[in-house]
Amino acid sequence: MERLRDRMLEEMKLRNLSPRTIKVYMSNVEAFSKYFGKSPALMGEEKIREYLRYLREEKKLSWSSINVAHNAMRFFYTKTLRRAYCVENIPRSKKEKKLPIVLSKTEVISMLESCRNLKYKTILMAVYSTGCRLSEVTHLKVTDVDSARMTVRIEQGKGKKDRYTTLSEKLLITLREYWRCYRPETYLFTAYDKNRPLGVSVIQREFQDAKKKPAY
Numbered sequence: 001m002e003r004l005r006d007r008m009l010e011e012m013k014l015r016n017l018s019p020r021t022i023k024v025y026m027s028n029v030e031a032f033s034k035y036f037g038k039s040p041a042l043m044g045e046e047k048i049r050e051y052l053r054y055l056r057e058e059k060k061l062s063w064s065s066i067n068v069a070h071n072a073m074r075f076f077y078t079k080t081l082r083r084a085y086c087v088e089n090i091p092r093s094k095k096e097k098k099l100p101i102v103l104s105k106t107e108v109i110s111m112l113e114s115c116r117n118l119k120y121k122t123i124l125m126a127v128y129s130t131g132c133r134l135s136e137v138t139h140l141k142v143t144d145v146d147s148a149r150m151t152v153r154i155e156q157g158k159g160k161k162d163r164y165t166t167l168s169e170k171l172l173i174t175l176r177e178y179w180r181c182y183r184p185e186t187y188l189f190t191a192y193d194k195n196r197p198l199g200v201s202v203i204q205r206e207f208q209d210a211k212k213k214p215a216y
Contacts, residue, residue, distance in 0.1 A: 004041055005030075008080040015079075028072035040076060044086045048073055052090070067092050120206040122178040123189055123198075126152075129171040134204070138197045140188045142179075147172055 008029065012022045032051050033040045055061045055069060070092055077086040115121040126137045136154050144153040150167045175188075184190060189198040 004039065004080065008076055011079045012075070024068060025072040025075055028069045029076050032069070032073065040073075041081060044083075045090060048087060049090060115206070117206070118178055118181055119189065120203065122174050123203055124207060125171055125174055129168050130154075130165045132165060134200050138187075138189055138200055138203065141186055142184055142188055145172075145175060145188070 005026070008026065009022065012025065017025075029040055032048075035051055035054070036043060036047060052066060052070060055066050061069075070087075070090065074087045078084045115124060123137060126132070126140070127134055130137070130152055132152075132154055139155070140152070141155070144155065145167065146153065147167070150169075150172070151164045152167050154163050154165060178188075185194055187194070187197045190196060191198050191202070
């Protein structure tokens with residue numbers, strides 16, 4: 001299994017998949033192997049179907065999680081083992097259609113005012129002001145903020161493309177206050193290790209807490 005793991009890792013790196021995708025694909029294939037107690041190279045379509053049913057019916061995973069597992073399996077069998085027949089006839093889970101939860105302007109203002117921590121308030125403001133994804137904001141660097149042109153550079157965002165978004169006056173004022181307080185060096189938002197960006201899950205928890213707190 002170790003040799004297969006190395007081969008799969010090499011295939012993903014050669015295709016320039018993101019570190020997060022590599023980690024998720026590897027963990028899914030390893031979980032599949034562990035579930036049956038044998039190498040995935042010794043299994044095929046029947047076991048893949050059985051495992052995907054297990055994820056849905058017993059573990060009650062969402063369609064998106066199951067499709068990620070499906071994608072990981074597809075990559076392993078088609079790219080690492082060159083065995084497309086193992087997955088080509090397995091249908092993907094049907095996407096559940098849900099309307100996104102969109103906060104009103106008043107709700108956003110209330111949430112920001114209820115956030116007592118300057119760091120998280122600045123991050124949440126950056127998300128709503130720039131329209132960027134949370135993962136994009138957490139990877140912002142100090143040099144990405146251009147106050148002269150009033151722009152924010154998003155490096156390697158969706159589709160692995162660089163782009164620019166507008167920097168509002170209010171966000172700039174808050175960012176300056178934040179910088180004076182935290183003095184970030186490379187990444188704008190970090191935890192204890194200033195060489196690494198703050199984790200998305202940490203901010204998501206703060207976001208949920210901020211929505212529950214009264215603004216006073």
